[in-house]
Amino acid sequence: MGRSLKRIALVVTVGTLLSKVGGLVRQLVIAAAFGVGAAYDAYNYAYVLPGFLLILLGGINGPFHSAMVSVLSRRPRQESAHVLAALNTMVSAALLLLTALLVLAANPLITLVGPGLSPELHRIAVVQLQVMAPMALLAGLIGLGFGSLNAADEFWIPAVSPIMSSLALVVGVGVLWWQVGTNIGSMQFALRGGIVLALATLVGALLQWLIQLPALIRQGLTKMKLVWDWHHPGVREVWQVMGPATLSSGMLQINVFTDLFFASGILGAAAGLGYANLLVQTPLGLISNALLVPLLPTFARLTAQEDRPALVTRIRQGLMLSTASMVPLGAMFVALGTPIVALVYERGAFDAQAASLVSGLLMAYGVGMPAYLARDLLVRVFYALGDGTTPFRLSTAGIGLNVVFDWLLVGGPTPWGPQLPFNFGATGLVLATVAINLLTCAALLVGLHSRLGGLPLQRWAFDGVKVLWAGLAAGFAAWALATLMQWPQDLLGLLIEVCLSVITGLAVFALISISLGVAEVRELARELRYRVIPR
Numbered sequence: 001m002g003r004s005l006k007r008i009a010l011v012v013t014v015g016t017l018l019s020k021v022g023g024l025v026r027q028l029v030i031a032a033a034f035g036v037g038a039a040y041d042a043y044n045y046a047y048v049l050p051g052f053l054l055i056l057l058g059g060i061n062g063p064f065h066s067a068m069v070s071v072l073s074r075r076p077r078q079e080s081a082h083v084l085a086a087l088n089t090m091v092s093a094a095l096l097l098l099t100a101l102l103v104l105a106a107n108p109l110i111t112l113v114g115p116g117l118s119p120e121l122h123r124i125a126v127v128q129l130q131v132m133a134p135m136a137l138l139a140g141l142i143g144l145g146f147g148s149l150n151a152a153d154e155f156w157i158p159a160v161s162p163i164m165s166s167l168a169l170v171v172g173v174g175v176l177w178w179q180v181g182t183n184i185g186s187m188q189f190a191l192r193g194g195i196v197l198a199l200a201t202l203v204g205a206l207l208q209w210l211i212q213l214p215a216l217i218r219q220g221l222t223k224m225k226l227v228w229d230w231h232h233p234g235v236r237e238v239w240q241v242m243g244p245a246t247l248s249s250g251m252l253q254i255n256v257f258t259d260l261f262f263a264s265g266i267l268g269a270a271a272g273l274g275y276a277n278l279l280v281q282t283p284l285g286l287i288s289n290a291l292l293v294p295l296l297p298t299f300a301r302l303t304a305q306e307d308r309p310a311l312v313t314r315i316r317q318g319l320m321l322s323t324a325s326m327v328p329l330g331a332m333f334v335a336l337g338t339p340i341v342a343l344v345y346e347r348g349a350f351d352a353q354a355a356s357l358v359s360g361l362l363m364a365y366g367v368g369m370p371a372y373l374a375r376d377l378l379v380r381v382f383y384a385l386g387d388g389t390t391p392f393r394l395s396t397a398g399i400g401l402n403v404v405f406d407w408l409l410v411g412g413p414t415p416w417g418p419q420l421p422f423n424f425g426a427t428g429l430v431l432a433t434v435a436i437n438l439l440t441c442a443a444l445l446v447g448l449h450s451r452l453g454g455l456p457l458q459r460w461a462f463d464g465v466k467v468l469w470a471g472l473a474a475g476f477a478a479w480a481l482a483t484l485m486q487w488p489q490d491l492l493g494l495l496i497e498v499c500l501s502v503i504t505g506l507a508v509f510a511l512i513s514i515s516l517g518v519a520e521v522r523e524l525a526r527e528l529r530y531r532v533i534p535r
Contacts, residue, residue: 015159022166039193046128068147102133116264165204172200276361299384331475333366368434405432478505
C-alpha cells in the first residue's frame with residue numbers, strides 16, 4: 001500500500017482499536033452483570049431493529065458512509081456542504097416517521113422478531129424497543145456525517161466515536177449495580193435492568209452524533225438550515241448509490257432477523273449469539289476499517305476505463321490482505337474457542353454452561369471469517385463503480401437461502417415438531433450465515449470478472465489456497481500447544497495459554513505463507529518488523 005494509504009490505515013486502526021477495546025469492556029461488564037439472563041436476552045431482540053439501523057445507516061463502511069465517500073471524494077468542499085445539508089434534511093424527515101412507527105408498533109415487531117419469547121421477556125423487549133426507537137434518526141445523521149468527514153480526509157473521529165456508546169453502557173450498568181448490587185441479574189430487576197440497557201444505548205448513539213459536529217464545522221461541511229434540493233447532481237448521485245446499497249445491506253440484516261426467529265425457540269441462543277458476535281466483530285471491525293476505509297476512495301478514483309488495470313491490482317491487493325488476515329484469525333477461533341471464551345467471559349453470572357454455548361458459536365464463526373471481509377470488500381468495488389443493484393440482487397437471493405439453511409440446520413422445526421433427524425442448534429444458525437457469505441463472495445467475483453473484462457481468478461485462487469493451507473497448519477499448531485500442555489486453570493493461566501498459543505499459531509502461519517511465496521504476508525511481516533524494530 002502507498003504511504004498515504006498506510007497513514008490512513010494507521011489512524012483508522014488506532015481509533016478502531018480504542019473503540020473495540022471499549023466494546024469489549026462494555027460486553028464484559030454486561031456479561032458479569034446479566035450473563036444470559038432475562039434483561040440481556042430480551043435486549044438482543046429489542047436491539048435488532050435499532051441496532052440494524054445504526055449499523056446499516058450509521059456504520060463505517062455502511063451504505064450511507066460508502067455513498068458519501070464515493071461521491072464527495074470527487075467534489076469541492078462547498079458543494080459537499082450543500083449535498084450533506086440536503087441529504088440530512090431528506091433523511092431526517094423519513095427517519096422521524098420511522099421512529100414514530102417503531103414506538104407505536106413495538107409490540108407486534110417484537111412478536112415478529114421473537115415469536116417464541118416468554119410473556120415476561122416479550123414485555124421487557126417491547127419497552128426496550130420503544131426507548132431505543134430514536135436511534136433510527138441518529139443513525140442516519142451519524143452515517144452521513146462520518147461519510148462526509150472521510151471524504152474530507154478526516155478519519156480519526158469516525159473511527160473512535162463508537163467508544164462513546166460503550167462508555168454510556170458501562171456507566172449505565174455501573175449505576176444500576178450501585179443501586180441493586182448482586183441482584184442486578186435477577187428476574188426481580190429484569191425490567192429495570194432492561195430499561196437501563198436500552199436508555200444507555202440511546203445515549204451512546206446521541207454522543208456518537210454529537211462528537212462529529214466540531215469536526216464537520218472545522219471542515220466547513222455544516223449548514224444550519226433545512227435544504228430541500230432533490231435535483232442537485234451530487235444529491236442525485238448519492239441517492240443512486242445509497243438507495244440500492246441501503247436495500248442491499250438491509251437484506252443482509254434481514255438474515256439476522258431470520259436467525260433470531262429460529263433462535264427464539266433455543267434457550268439462551270440470542271444472548272449467546274450476541275456474546276460470540278462481539279468476539280468476532282472486535283478484530284474483524286478493526287481489520288475491516290483499517291483495510292476498507294482507505295481503499296474505498298481509491299476504488300472510487302480508479303473507475304475510468306484507462307485506470308482499470310490499476311483498479312484490478314487494488315482489488316487483488318485488498319482480497320489477499322483480507323484473506324491473509326482473516327484466515328489465521330478464523331483458525332485461532334476454531335482452535336482456541338473454549339479457552340478464549342473462558343478467559344473473556346467466564347465470571348459472575350456467566351457460568352460454564354454459558355461458556356460452552358458461546359464457545360461452539362465462536363468456532364462456527366471462525367470457519368467463515370475469510371468470507372466476511374472479502375464479501376464487504378467486493379461490495380465496495382461495485383459501489384465505487386456506481387452499481388448498487390448487483391449486491392442488492394445477491395442479498396435478496398441470500399435471504400431465501402438463509403431461511404432454508406437455518407431451517408435445515410436446526411432440525412426442520414414445524415408446528416408438529418422437528419422434521420429432520422439432526423439439529424445443530426444455535427451453531428447451525430452461524431453455519432447457515434457462513435454458507436451464504438461464501439456463495440455471495442463467489443457470485444460477486446464472477447460479476448466483477450464480467451464487469452471488468454476478465455480477472456486472473458485462477459492465479460488469485462492459487463494464492464488463496466496457499467494462505468488456507470498455512471491457516472490450517474497455524475490452527476493445528478495452536479490447538480496442539482493448548483491441548484498437550486498442562487496449563488493452570490486460573491485467570492492468569494488462561495491468559496498465558498491463549499497468548500502463547502495464538503503467538504505460536506501466527507508464527508507458523510507467517511513462516512509457511514512466506515515460504516510459499518505469498519507476497520502480502522511477506523509485506524505485512526516486513527512492515528511489522530519495521531514498526532517493532534525501526535532502523
